[in-house]
Amino acid sequence: MNFELNDDQRALLDAVEQVVQHHLARTPAPARVECVPELDRDLEQGGYFEAVTTEGLGPVAAAAMVIALARLPFCTELGASALLAPRLGLPRVCAVLGEDRHTPARFLAQAACAVAIEADGVFAAALAPGDAREVESLWAYPMGELVAPEALPWRRLDADPKACLDLWRVALAAEIAGCLSAALTSVVQHVSDRRQFGRPLGSLQAVQHRLAHSAVAVEGVRWLALAAAAGSVPAALALGQAQQAVRPVAYDLHQFMGAMGLTLEHPLHRWTYRARRLQSELGAADRQFQLAAGQAWPA
Template sequence: MNYELNDDQRALLDAVEQVVQHHLARTPAPVRVECLPELDRDLEQGGYFEAFHTEGLGPVAAAAMVIALARLPFCTELGASALLAPRLGLPRVCAVLGEDRAAPARFLAQAACAVAIEADGVFLAHLKAGDAREVESLWAYPMGELIAPEDLRWQRLDADPNECLNLWRVAIAAEIAGCLSAAMVSVVQHVSDRRQFGRPLGSLQAVQHRLAQSAVLVEGVRWFALAAASGAVPAALALGQAQQAVRPVAYDLHQFMGAMGLTLEHPLHRWTYRARRLQSELGACEHQFQIAARKAWAV
């Protein structure tokens, strides 16, 4: 696929890269989940989440921005803010639910609103203090749940649930792409520095082959997410490919990190745990491939 960003989209990503590098310079603390209010402030004040509706940028730039920002070892709500909230006119932070409104969701305890994308419509509830609570989780995201979802005032939005699901699929695929990309970079650096048998671990051909296979998967996920945002490839196929890549890539990256990859000292666990959480959203890869097949061969 020959796909190039336009000048405006490249300029946006250059600005995003400056934000990324600024916050990467901050030494990660040895914790599983770390949210940065400063990062949220910079993104809000910079108007980055307005790319979706900006002429010359659009959903492709929004997805590319999510990929770039998901490379950070810090947490912030990206996908819904970049792709779904602009389409629906929602405030940040936005938590996205499925058919089960009582199920735990990412960023729900910090959210200003909750959106439930269901088969018969899209529903919105504005949240106030006490409507949601944090829940403990192994995932490297802040997780929460609604305390009494049936008591909230749910408003039906004038939105197509299929369109919203497609945008949400692109958002999840983009976050997975960013997480796996950052994880890959960290491991390549490790095997370049780590020496075994008198030479860098990364110089061993078996290690190079497996890292090359992972790199192909990660790059494919990135291109699928961008293409799906432009309408060139079904969003379900992009998400299915992203979710399918998580397991083999994460497995190999942790293998090459050894015990260091299981400690809080190294940030690898943050990216791979997030990717693992996203791996199961919206029914996982098999469900996404079934949806893509039905769309492609619908009678």
């Protein structure tokens, strides 16, 4: 599979890469969750989140942008902002709820609006201060929950819930791809620098083979996310493959990082904890594969 990006898409991704490199130059604080207001400001002012609705860019460019930004060791709300909110005409920060509006969701305490994608429609509610509260969590995302979801001014949007769910699946798959890619890169650097038995740890054949398996899995997730954005494969298949890859890849990466992978000083835990949180979204991998099979072979 190979995508030939147009000039506008390449220019966007080049600009995103400059943003990534600029913010990577700073030293992250030793904490599990770190949000950077400057990153949000740069993305907002640069109009990056309008890519999905911009002629010549579209969902593929938006998904590729999410992959690139998810590689940062600190987080900002990416998926909904890049693929859902512009299509629905909603402001950032936009938090997407699960099937139960009472369930904690990522970025909900910081959100300007909440979105519920349900079988009978897509619903949104503007959030005022006090409508959502922070929830303590081990995940490397800021988590929150609605204080009284039934009291919010929910309105039905003129949107197809199936199409919105597919966009959300693409966004989740892209974010997982970015997290796993950054985590893999950090571990490859570690085993290249770390020496055992008088040579780099990464020169051992067993380590190379396991990391090669992880690299193949991560690259497959990335291409499937882009293919789903282009409409070439079902979004459910792309998300299912991404969610299925999280556990074995994260396990191997932490094995090769050793004790450093358990410290707050190294950012590996941020990427793997985020990927593990996304692993359970929308019913997890088994549910996605069932949906993809139903689309491929309808009863």
